Amino acid sequence: MQAAMPSTVFGEFLGTLVLILLGNGVVAGVLLERSKAKDAGWMVITAGWAFAVLCGVLVALACGAPGEINPAVTVGNVVLGTRTPADAVAHIGAQLLGAIVGATLVWLHYLPHWAITNDADAKRACYCTSPAVRNTGSNLVSEVIGTAMLVLVATAIGSTGVAGATPATNLGPALVAALVWGIGLSLGGPTGYAINPARDLGPRIAHAILPIAGKGGSDWSYAWIPVVGPIVGAVLAALLWMR
Numbered sequence: 588m589q590a591a592m593p594s595t596v597f598g599e600f601l602g603t604l605v606l607i608l609l610g611n612g613v614v615a616g617v618l619l620e621r622s623k624a625k626d627a628g629w630m631v632i633t634a635g636w637a638f639a640v641l642c643g644v645l646v647a648l649a650c651g652a653p654g655e656i657n658p659a660v661t662v663g664n665v666v667l668g669t670r671t672p673a674d675a676v677a678h679i680g681a682q683l684l685g686a687i688v689g690a691t692l693v694w695l696h697y698l699p700h701w702a703i704t705n706d707a708d709a710k711r712a713c714y715c716t717s718p719a720v721r722n723t724g725s726n727l728v729s730e731v732i733g734t735a736m737l738v739l740v741a742t743a744i745g746s747t748g749v750a751g752a753t754p755a756t757n758l759g760p761a762l763v764a765a766l767v768w769g770i771g772l773s774l775g776g777p778t779g780y781a782i783n784p785a786r787d788l789g790p791r792i793a794h795a796i797l798p799i800a801g802k803g804g805s806d807w808s809y810a811w812i813p814v815v816g817p818i819v820g821a822v823l824a825a826l827l828w829m830r
Contacts, residue, residue: 595674598652600681600688603785606643606656607689608696610636611790615693615713619700633771641764654760657783658682663738663821667829679785686789690714693790694797707803714790716779716813717806726809729777730816731823733770737782738824740766781813788814 613635616624624631640656647654653670655661658679664670670678693713694701704710711717718726744762771780781787788810795805 594651595653596677596681598647598650598654599656599678600685601650602643602645602647602652602654602656603682603685603789604643604689604692605646606639607686607786607790608692609639609642610786611690611693611713612696613639615697615700618704618706618709618712619697620704621700622697629775630772633768633775636771637764637768640767641760644760644763648760653678656682656685656785657737657817658785659734659783659817659821660738660741662818663742663825666822666825667742682785683789686785687793690790690793691797694793694799701802702800705801707801710799710802711794711804711806712779714794715787715805715810716781717809718778718812719776721809723812726778726812727816727819729774730781730813731820733774733778733780734782734817734820735824735827736770736774736820737766738821739827742824742828778813782817782820784814784817786813 613624613632616622616635617627617632619625643656644654647656653664655664655678661670661675661678661682665672665675697713701710708717718729741763744759744766767782770782774780791805791807791810794802795807
């Protein structure tokens with residue numbers, strides 16, 4: 588197990604980096620001024636995030652990692668007994684670091700566009716989520732439901748009860764990407780569907796520390812919701828699966 592840890596940790600780091608670079612990259616492309624994708628809309632953003640999940644999972648798997656790229660999924664796997672707490676801590680740390688680096692690359696990639704975009708909220712949206720209607724209870728419930736659906740269906744995708752599939756089935760990552768696209772389209776409206784603590788917290792940290800031209804605050808008063816909500820949702824889904 589000790590020999591496998593470096594590759595699995597690096598895989599989770601690199602997979603999450605790819606997830607955030609492509610996922611937050613599509614948001615930046617749609618929101619930032621003078622981008623050729625400006626105003627492409629929600630369908631493009633949700634599709635981009637689905638492809639980002641597919642690419643991130645494939646990269647993580649190719650590096651020998653489990654391809655979780657999401658601390659909530661990692662915690663859910665601890666509850667399911669497929670991940671040890673020690674593995675979980677190492678993988679979550681790698682996921683968070685990968686998210687910060689991926690978000691930094693988004694800043695670098697769109698470097699000239701930050702200064703010509705006047706909307707500070709749009710700039711922050713290229714990094715982290717915020718609610719459409721700010722209501723702590725409802726926002727938390729939305730993240731719980733979205734992540735519970737993610738973990739419940741993703742676990743079903745890897746179950747031998749689905750058309751003889753196994754976690755090693757090549758279609759698994761593509762089906763999870765389709766699941767994330769569906770969650771974005773159906774459940775993403777209220778909060779922007781973080782459904783992944785690293786996806787929100789890592790880029791939010793990057794937003795806070797990077798010299799982004801004309802940025803506003805990082806909205807830390809909301810930041811706990813896309814961390815706590817996904818973890819609660821993942822645990823509930825894992826417990827439901829174990830019933």
